[in-house]
Amino acid sequence: MGLVLILAEKPSVSKNIADALKIKNRQDGYFEGNGYIVTWAFGHLLQLYDAKDYDDNMSTWKMENFPFIPPMFKYKVKSDPKNREKPDRGAGKQLKIIQSLMKRRDVDTIISACDYDREGQIIGDSIIYNLGTDKDVYRLLLNEWTPAEVMKGLENMKLNSELRPLQDAGVSRQWADWTIGINLTSVATLKYQKGKGKALNIGRVLLPTLKVIYDRDKEIENFVPENYFKLQATFKTKDEHEYEGTYVEGKEEKFKRKETLEAIQQALIDQSAIIHNKQVQKKKEYPPYLFNLSNLQGYITNKYKGWTSDKVLKVAQSLYEKKFITYPRTSSVALEESLVSKTAKVLETLTEDLPYKNEIKFVKSKRIFDNSKVESHSAIVPTYLKPKKLTIDEEQVYTAIKNRLIMQFMPVAEYEETRIETKMKNIDLKGLFVSKGKVQLVEGWKKVEKVQSKDTILPLVQINDHVDLIHHEMTSHVTKPPKQHTERTLLRVMETCGKNYDSNEESEETINAILSGFSIGTPATRAETIKKLKDVGYITAENKNLFCTQLGRKLVETFPIKDLFDLEFTGRLEKSLFDIEKRRFSKEEFLQVIFEFTAKSVQKIKNEQDITINEIVTQHKTNEVLGKCPVCGHAVIEGQKGFGCSNWKSGCKFVIWKSDKYLAAMKKKPTKTMVKSLLKNGVVTVKGLTSKKGNKFDANMRYEKNDDNEYYSWRMEFNK
Numbered sequence: 143m144g145l146v147l148i149l150a151e152k153p154s155v156s157k158n159i160a161d162a163l164k165i166k167n168r169q170d171g172y173f174e175g176n177g178y179i180v181t182w183a184f185g186h187l188l189q190l191y192d193a194k195d196y197d198d199n200m201s202t203w204k205m206e207n208f209p210f211i212p213p214m215f216k217y218k219v220k221s222d223p224k225n226r227e228k229p230d231r232g233a234g235k236q237l238k239i240i241q242s243l244m245k246r247r248d249v250d251t252i253i254s255a256c257d258y259d260r261e262g263q264i265i266g267d268s269i270i271y272n273l274g275t276d277k278d279v280y281r282l283l284l285n286e287w288t289p290a291e292v293m294k295g296l297e298n299m300k301l302n303s304e305l306r307p308l309q310d311a312g313v314s315r316q317w318a319d320w321t322i323g324i325n326l327t328s329v330a331t332l333k334y335q336k337g338k339g340k341a342l343n344i345g346r347v348l349l350p351t352l353k354v355i356y357d358r359d360k361e362i363e364n365f366v367p368e369n370y371f372k373l374q375a376t377f378k379t380k381d382e383h384e385y386e387g388t389y390v391e392g393k394e395e396k397f398k399r400k401e402t403l404e405a406i407q408q409a410l411i412d413q414s415a416i417i418h419n420k421q422v423q424k425k426k427e428y429p430p431y432l433f434n435l436s437n438l439q440g441y442i443t444n445k446y447k448g449w450t451s452d453k454v455l456k457v458a459q460s461l462y463e464k465k466f467i468t469y470p471r472t473s474s475v476a477l478e479e480s481l482v483s484k485t486a487k488v489l490e491t492l493t494e495d496l497p498y499k500n501e502i503k504f505v506k507s508k509r510i511f512d513n514s515k516v517e518s519h520s521a522i523v524p525t526y527l528k529p530k531k532l533t534i535d536e537e538q539v540y541t542a543i544k545n546r547l548i549m550q551f552m553p554v555a556e557y558e559e560t561r562i563e564t565k566m567k568n569i570d571l572k573g574l575f576v577s578k579g580k581v582q583l584v585e586g587w588k589k590v591e592k593v594q595s596k597d598t599i600l601p602l603v604q605i606n607d608h609v610d611l612i613h614h615e616m617t618s619h620v621t622k623p624p625k626q627h628t629e630r631t632l633l634r635v636m637e638t639c640g641k642n643y644d645s646n647e648e649s650e651e652t653i654n655a656i657l658s659g660f661s662i663g664t665p666a667t668r669a670e671t672i673k674k675l676k677d678v679g680y681i682t683a684e685n686k687n688l689f690c691t692q693l694g695r696k697l698v699e700t701f702p703i704k705d706l707f708d709l710e711f712t713g714r715l716e717k718s719l720f721d722i723e724k725r726r727f728s729k730e731e732f733l734q735v736i737f738e739f740t741a742k743s744v745q746k747i748k749n750e751q752d753i754t755i756n757e758i759v760t761q762h763k764t765n766e767v768l769g770k771c772p773v774c775g776h777a778v779i780e781g782q783k784g785f786g787c788s789n790w791k792s793g794c795k796f797v798i799w800k801s802d803k804y805l806a807a808m809k810k811k812p813t814k815t816m817v818k819s820l821l822k823n824g825v826v827t828v829k830g831l832t833s834k835k836g837n838k839f840d841a842n843m844r845y846e847k848n849d850d851n852e853y854y855s856w857r858m859e860f861n862k
Contacts, residue, residue: 144250147243148180148282151256151265154463155287156182159255162292171239179249181240183256187233188217188268190320193328203328209744210325211737215317217272241273254302255282258518259471260723261666263305264312270302281305286468288525310729311722318715318736322346322706325740329747330701334755342697342755343678346712347663347671349697352680353707354635356690356698358627365623370396373403375575375614377415377564383601384612387564387575395576396619403616409569410614417607418565418574425559429549429587431475432510432521433542435665436637438470440630441542443686450683451629451669457539458522466529467543471666472519473637476512481520485510488526489551492544498589502551510550523547545590555586560600564609626687629672636662636671639713660713696755703743768814769821771796773847778821785817795852798845804856808832820845825859 150156156173165175172181193200196212219229219237244252252275254266270279279302284295326344335342373389388395389406397403433441438458439451458470477485486504493502524544532540560579565571579600582588588595603609625631639660663671672688675681680694690698698707705711718735721727765779765788773796776789786797798812798820805812808831820826820843829840842859 143177145246145248146178146251146253147246147249148178148253148255149240149266149269150180150182151185151262152463153182153184155255156180158287158289158463158465159292162287162289171236172243179243179246181243182236183240183265183269184233184236186220186265186268187237187240188272189220190316191216191218193324203332205329205332205748208325208329209741211321211740215320217268237269237273240269244270244273244275244277249277251278251280253280253282253296253299255284257471258283258285258469259666260308260312260315260664260719263308264316267302267309267312279303284469285519286525287463287465288527290526307723307725311719314722314729314732315719317733319346321736321740325744326703326706326747329744330755333747333750334700334753336754340678343674343680344701344703344706345671345674346706346715347667348674348678348680349701349706350662350709350712351632351636351671352675352690352694353698354632354709355627355675355681355688356695358624359690359695362623362626367623368398368621370398370619370621371400371403372396372617372619373406373614374617375410375564376612377575377609378612379601379603379607379609381601385562385577385600387562387577389573390576391573400616400618406571407614407616409571410566410611413566413569413611415564415566415575415609415611417562417603417605417609419561419563420603420605421561423559423561424583425557427555427557427586427588428509429552429554430546432477432523432550433546434473434475434521435470436473436633436668437475438522438539438542439669440633442539443629445542446538450673451633452673453535454539455666455669457535461529461532461536461540461543464529465525465527466532466540467525468523469519470522471664472517472522473661473665474516474519474521476515477510477520477523478516479511479513482506482511484526485523485547488524489547491526491528492524493548496548498552501553501586501589502548504551507550549587549590552590553584553586555582555588555595556584557582557595562600562603566611567608626689628686628688630686632672632688633668635709636668637665639709660717662709662712662716664716693755700753700755702746702750705739706743766814768818772821778817780814780817785812785814796854798854802856 148156148159150159160168160173160175160180163176163178163180165173165178165180167173167175172179174180191212193210193212195216195218197210200207200210219234222228222230243249252270254263254270256262256266266281280299281302281304282292282295282299284291323343323345327341330344331341372395375387375389376384377387378384389403431437435455435458439454442454443449443451455470458467461467462470489502489504493499496502522543524540524547529536529540558581560581562577562579564575564577566574577600579598580595581597581599582595585595627635639662662668672681675694676683679691680697681688682691683689701707715736718727718732722729722732765777767777767779768785769778770776771778771787771789771794774787774789774794776787776794778785778796779788783801784797784799787794790797798817800811802812805828810828810831816826816828825842825844827840828843831839831841833839844857844859845854846857847854
């Protein structure tokens with residue numbers, strides 16, 4: 143038997159595999175031992191050619207060169223992020239290492255161990271097949287990187303050729319986004335932008351997401367507030383207990399006409415009432431479902447300040463690579479039925495020292511374990527490995543995932559709901575007064591996150607009891623506009639393509655929409671889309687709320703390819719990709735649709751009127767004067783590396799370096815504000831300096847010329 147070569151998606155994952163196989167020997171770019179070689183990519187090592195790589199004429203954008211659809215798509219070493227013209231040296235080096243390992247005579251089997259999803263499939267396949275091999279290629283399909291799972295996975299591998307549909311879907315997505323992005327971004331920029339600068343970004347997932355925010359902004363702008371009125375009354379029972387009731391006719395408690403309620407108020411003077419009806423119901427409250435990625439992002443961005451969906455994904459990814467949670471890029475809110483005994487063990491490990499341990503009972507429930515609700519990956523749950531040390535960010539995400547699992551096995555929360563109908567005795571009113579009370583009977587799963595339920599307790603009354611009306615008042619209210627989108631609500635729309643996204647609880651319809659692939663983007667890319675919308679300047683965030691910028695609005699209102707803003711259109715494309723994975727649609731048919739759509743769109747833009755959506759005005763940098771130079775009196779301005787005298791050409795040496803070592807030792811960098819204050823007053827109060835022992839302190843600082851040379855040094859003074 144020859145050696146087995148395993149290719150992982152990232153160095154950290156290859157280390158997990160090497161640990162599971164007990165390989166200690168690390169070489170340059172791989173681990174080797176016990177019959178295995180484990181190497182790694184850094185995500186995508188290859189990328190698609192740029193347009194100019196196919197044809198030199200494409201190196202400058204000209205209208206007549208578009209639409210541009212290459213006869214076949216080719217790959218190259220990914221570009222250096224700092225210089226797009228050059229290949230990334232690290233990626234090039236790692237590809238050479240992988241190639242030499244694949245060619246080794248003693249290697250007879252290759253295993254792709256990249257993430258089990260569309261992207262993971264093409265990361266592995268693009269490397270293995272572009273380098274070329276005639277050796278057997280297998281696929282390791284895992285949901286977590288714990289040693290037990292790695293060993294189990296190696297016993298249950300599939301031939302990589304069986305995953306051809308997943309590869310087809312991945313490639314179709316990649317080629318489609320390249321075709322639409324390259325063509326429409328170029329043509330839109332040439333047509334609608336004046337001045338040099340960033341291109342006008344056009345993307346298949348970007349634009350419908352922008353439109354969702356635009357539509358909500360418009361709804362809020364066009365909202366016309368309406369007044370409505372309510373009538374509240376206070377009643378007293380015979381044993382002196384008071385309770386409130388709201389006047390209701392049919393099901394309506396909000397009245398548009400003030401006069402309706404004023405007439406009723408007149409009739410209420412000196413009247414008494416009777417208990418017309420009383421209902422007491424026990425109700426159950428189930429815990430929210432397990433997390434999929436969108437729900438986790440929604441939960442964390444809503445609960446904690448300063449989080450974005452993109453950050454939640456990064457932190458979850460790091461917990462996954464550290465083996466503490468299962469695969470995060472999932473759209474499922476249930477677990478596969480095969481995970482029953484494993485989940486029982488995980489639950490036992492996680493709840494060993496909880497004060498309410500005796501209330502936790504493991505059950506095999508359809509709400510938690512249901513194959514029909516799992517699409518390729520189960521919901522996100524912790525693994526059996528308990529983390530010893532986590533960063534604050536990791537702690538917040540891990541705790542949310544852990545608590546969500548524990549909640550499923552706590553008692554169902556129960557409350558009692560009371561509804562009392564109070565009817566006026568001697569006057570004939572269309573409606574009556576309704577009072578609602580709620581008392582929590584069983585706290586159950588709410589204990590896990592200390593969810594507080596408010597009790598509203600009503601007095602004990604029976605039907606036909608007489609009560610006194612002791613007070614009534616009419617209150618006026620104004621209808622409220624819809625709320626701005628937040629990342630949480632936006633993710634919800636993207637996940638379900640706008641179908642039924644108001645409910646907090648996952649409804650069957652929502653789950654089916656997700657399972658049938660009808661969504662915008664995938665769990666893995668949605669956060670990236672929201673981040674990109676901010677980066678390209680189409681939307682902006684204030685606190686948790688998202689708004690369209692002026693540029694974003696202009697684009698929605700002017701860009702003529704309306705299909706690209708349509709949730710249904712993008713949903714259908716996403717559904718086609720999902721159907722390719724399921725062998726219900728072919729890659730060739732899908733790409734044909736994309737190529738035709740692109741060509742027609744380019745033509746349409748060319749024929750449109752010339753309008754400017756974005757004008758880039760190049761601004762010349764103005765150097766703000768921070769103060770007078772203490773040596774020669776010229777202006778002190780900010781440079782790239784420091785704050786210095788503008789008279790430096792004539793030899794003035796005054797400068798405060800941004801990398802000043804004295805300040806750096808106390809974990810501080812000089813700022814503009816600091817320099818201004820120093821130049822004006824000769825002294826500056828610097829807050830939050832860190833001592834050698836790690837304690838924080840404040841001090842007054844002076845910056846004075848040394849006696850023995852022409853340089854300056856800091857001197858510290860403490861307040862007496």
